[in-house]
Amino acid sequence: MRRQKIEDRSKKIRGGWFSTLLVLVLLLSFGTMPVSAQSIGDVQMDEANLYAMTKQMGQFIRRFNYEEDQFGNKINPKDPAYRNKQKRQQSMSILFDQETYGNQPDLQQYFIEDVTANDSTYMTFLGGRWYSEVSATFKYNGKEVNLIMILGVEKEGLGSKWVLNNIYFSEFNKLFPTGDLTEKEKHFLHPMSHELDFMNIYKIFKEPEVAEYYASRSFEPNYLTLFFYEIKKGHLVFQHVDSVKFHVFQIKDWYFEVSWFNRNSSNAGWLISNLIYIPEKDKKDLLKFYEP
Amino acid sequence: MKKILAMLAIVLFVGNVMAQEEEISFERKQAIDSLALEKVRDLSKYIKIVGSKETAWSEANRVIDRAEELFMSNAEIGVSSVASNNIKYYKVRPYLEHLMRLNYDRVEIEWYNIEYVSDLQRQPDGTYVGVITIFQTFRGYDKEGNLAYKDTTKKDITVYVKRKETQIGGRMIGFWDVLLGDMRVKETANK
Amino acid sequence: MLVLLAAFITLGGTTSCKSKKKLAKEAAEAEYKAKVSEAVRDLTAILNDETVWTLEEKENRVQTIKDWNLKNAEVDDLLFQVEKKLARERAQANQKAEEERRAAEEAAKAAEAARQPKNVLEKNFASIASSTSTTQANRIINETLTLFASNNVPVLIIISQAGGFNDYDRPTTIEDYLNYLKDQKVNRNSVYNLKLNDDGKITEVELIKK
Numbered sequence: 001m002r003r004q005k006i007e008d009r010s011k012k013i014r015g016g017w018f019s020t021l022l023v024l025v026l027l028l029s030f031g032t033m034p035v036s037a038q039s040i041g042d043v044q045m046d047e048a049n050l051y052a053m054t055k056q057m058g059q060f061i062r063r064f065n066y067e068e069d070q071f072g073n074k075i076n077p078k079d080p081a082y083r084n085k086q087k088r089q090q091s092m093s094i095l096f097d098q099e100t101y102g103n104q105p106d107l108q109q110y111f112i113e114d115v116t117a118n119d120s121t122y123m124t125f126l127g128g129r130w131y132s133e134v135s136a137t138f139k140y141n142g143k144e145v146n147l148i149m150i151l152g153v154e155k156e157g158l159g160s161k162w163v164l165n166n167i168y169f170s171e172f173n174k175l176f177p178t179g180d181l182t183e184k185e186k187h188f189l190h191p192m193s194h195e196l197d198f199m200n201i202y203k204i205f206k207e208p209e210v211a212e213y214y215a216s217r218s219f220e221p222n223y224l225t226l227f228f229y230e231i232k233k234g235h236l237v238f239q240h241v242d243s244v245k246f247h248v249f250q251i252k253d254w255y256f257e258v259s260w261f262n263r264n265s266s267n268a269g270w271l272i273s274n275l276i277y278i279p280e281k282d283k284k285d286l287l288k289f290y291e292p
Numbered sequence: 293m294k295k296i297l298a299m300l301a302i303v304l305f306v307g308n309v310m311a312q313e314e315e316i317s318f319e320r321k322q323a324i325d326s327l328a329l330e331k332v333r334d335l336s337k338y339i340k341i342v343g344s345k346e347t348a349w350s351e352a353n354r355v356i357d358r359a360e361e362l363f364m365s366n367a368e369i370g371v372s373s374v375a376s377n378n379i380k381y382y383k384v385r386p387y388l389e390h391l392m393r394l395n396y397d398r399v400e401i402e403w404y405n406i407e408y409v410s411d412l413q414r415q416p417d418g419t420y421v422g423v424i425t426i427f428q429t430f431r432g433y434d435k436e437g438n439l440a441y442k443d444t445t446k447k448d449i450t451v452y453v454k455r456k457e458t459q460i461g462g463r464m465i466g467f468w469d470v471l472l473g474d475m476r477v478k479e480t481a482n483k
Numbered sequence: 484m485l486v487l488l489a490a491f492i493t494l495g496g497t498t499s500c501k502s503k504k505k506l507a508k509e510a511a512e513a514e515y516k517a518k519v520s521e522a523v524r525d526l527t528a529i530l531n532d533e534t535v536w537t538l539e540e541k542e543n544r545v546q547t548i549k550d551w552n553l554k555n556a557e558v559d560d561l562l563f564q565v566e567k568k569l570a571r572e573r574a575q576a577n578q579k580a581e582e583e584r585r586a587a588e589e590a591a592k593a594a595e596a597a598r599q600p601k602n603v604l605e606k607n608f609a610s611i612a613s614s615t616s617t618t619q620a621n622r623i624i625n626e627t628l629t630l631f632a633s634n635n636v637p638v639l640i641i642i643s644q645a646g647g648f649n650d651y652d653r654p655t656t657i658e659d660y661l662n663y664l665k666d667q668k669v670n671r672n673s674v675y676n677l678k679l680n681d682d683g684k685i686t687e688v689e690l691i692k693k
Contacts, residue, residue, distance in 0.1 A: 047404060047405060047406060050404055050406045050427055051406060055408045055425045055446075056408060056410050056423060056425055056448070058410040058411055058423070059408060059410070062411070072406075072408050072409075074318075074321075074322070074325070074409075074411075076318045077318060078318070125411070125413060137377075156416040157416030157417060157418070158414050158415075158416060158417065158418035159413060159414030159415045159416050159417070159418060159419075160413065160414070160415070160416070161415060161416055239378075240377055240378045240379060241377070241379070242377050243377075317645055317646055319643065319645035319646070320643055320645050320646060320650060322643075323642045323643030323645065323650060323692075324642070324643075324650075326642070326692075327642050327652055330671070333667075334663075334667055337666065337667050337668075338666065341666060348617075351617060354662075355666060358662070358663070358666065456653075458654060460637050460639065460654060460687070461637070461678065461686075461687050465639060465651055465654065466648075466649075466650070466651065467639075467650070467651035467652060467653055467654065468642065468650060468651070468652065468653070469653050470652070470653070
């Protein structure tokens with residue numbers, strides 16, 4: 001009932017073009033350069049602001065769950081204050097970029113109410129479905145290019161590690177455009193080709209830009225493989241990281257993006273820069289990009 | 293039957309030991325956090341001593357040795373400024389020596405009273421990894437006593453915590469080996 | 484006649500006897516009076532703190548006067564007052580003596596304790612951490628090292644006793660630890676346990692977080 005209400009209100013906010021906007025927003029964030037360099041702006045920054053700043057992504061998680069007090073002291077899980085519902089409700093707004101969500105108090109409020117409801121959800125480090133987007137500069141055939149690496153936390157041995165899940169690189173995407181269906185339908189090897197010793201197979205290679213049309217329906221280009229290939233061939237050379245952000249799908253029916261806000265204010269550090277209501281069933285397709 | 297029971301007992305025992313290894317009580321975790329924080333504070337103090345122009349050269353070198361001992365052997369310090377995203381990598385010793393040789397007449401290094409200690413996560417080999425965030429203000433003065441350079445940096449320091457045992461005086465001593473790892477220093481322009 | 488004589492003699496004797504007794508009585512009376520006045524003088528002086536006598540001398544004096552057993556109302560009254568006064572003074576004196584004895588005992592104990600290696604260490608740790616110059620710190624470090632069997636004596640630091648067992652920091656050596664105090668200028672640990680060899684030199688140090 002409550003979820004329905006949130007969904008309805010959320011839909012109202014988003015209008016009818018939910019999926020288009022969502023994909024656009026997610027993809028746009030890749031194309032754009034970092035919001036700001038990751039540095040502490042001003043030396044004048046006072047201590048109160050440094051306390052308020054969400055200094056680590058881990059602090060974001062602890063604040064989200066209310067597992068630490070306002071000074072960053074960890075709360076004993078036996079303490080009634082630990083994950084306290086009221087305190088969570090009261091303090092969660094500090095995790096939003098108020099320059100964006102100060103103007104959208106409704107969405108922020110629905111989110112807070114929903115995640116602190118009785119069937120409350122907590123974010124955990126090893127809970128899966130949260131990813132890091134590392135935007136980096138590489139040299140591709142001698143030219144500086146921007147490339148995005150998607151990393152995820154994978155359990156291994158006695159602990160866990162960050163692993164490369166996917167790559168977004170425009171040069172790779174250009175190689176595999178979403179082709180026109182009628183054009184696609186023109187490219188195939190007829191079913192009796194085998195009887196002619198596949199004498200027609202040269203057609204696949206005559207037009208390399210559409211070579212993949214001759215692949216099985218289940219074919220999906222694997223950008224990570226391409227990436228490693230280019231690295232191994234020495235065509236792609238790492239330069240430096242430009243920015244880092246996080247995409248969190250772990251919370252039931254919500255997606256949010258966490259970015260670094262470098263400013264001398266009590267609303268700084270790792271904050272929610274984008275929040276979208278997405279029912280669980282709709283997350284599946286989106287997750288294909290983050291965890292192919 | 294007896295054999296099976298004995299086997300079962302061994303399995304249970306081993307399982308129990310492993311569970312113990314994995315579940316560290318809140319109080320013990322707090323003690324480990326404080327220990328890690330202490331190492332970072334020690335480093336802060338060493339940086340202050342090395343940076344101070346009043347420290348004799350031989351004394352500074354001895355302190356650099358001690359500071360180096362706080363780190364894993366392969367630890368790196370990645371420094372970036374507001375002007376460039378490019379991270380400059382230093383090994384610990386050259387980083388501290390660079391600090392010792394800075395061409396200011398007087399140097400002030402202050403640490404903010406804010407220290408943030410992350411949760412400890414285990415890496416695949418079982419070693420715990422955490423990050424401690426601290427903030428520092430650096431001021432360099434020229435011969436005339438004028439402020440020549442000033443910045444505030446956020447330092448994110450990796451902390452590795454490993455349970456180890458050693459024999460001392462004929463008995464086994466279980467201890468937490470805390471070593472600092474890579475340190476990310478985000479420098480900013482003086483404004 | 485004989486009877487008369489005898490009577491006379493007797494009488495005469497009696498007469499002579501009587502006068503001797505009288506003399507004696509007078510002498511006794513004089514002596515008594517002298518003692519009374521002496522007693523009154525001394526007791527009044529004691530009462531008014533006009534003597535230079537020690538408490539003991541005063542007590543002896545009072546005892547002497549009491550032994551005279553003068554049965555004089557004035558003296559008895561004075562005695563009563565003086566005895567009360569002296570009893571008070573005696574109590575005070577005893578208390579003071581007891582306090583002094585205790586203080587001396589404690590001072591001796593403290594002096595002994597200060598010589599205990601544990602306390603010497605505590606004191607030196609604090610002095611090194613709070614020393615104002617490297618030279619001063621180094622001097623105390625060298626002095627402290629003489630208490631140890633070697634500069635490499637292991638130092639164990641207990642960071643937690645939660646769960647009923649000791650969690651330690653990475654073991655270090657006494658020389659490194661003393662230099663650590665000098666550099667960090669913070670004395671975070673207290674001495675928990677020491678092991679000594681037959682020569683009284685320390686062979687192992689166990690510290691605990693304050």
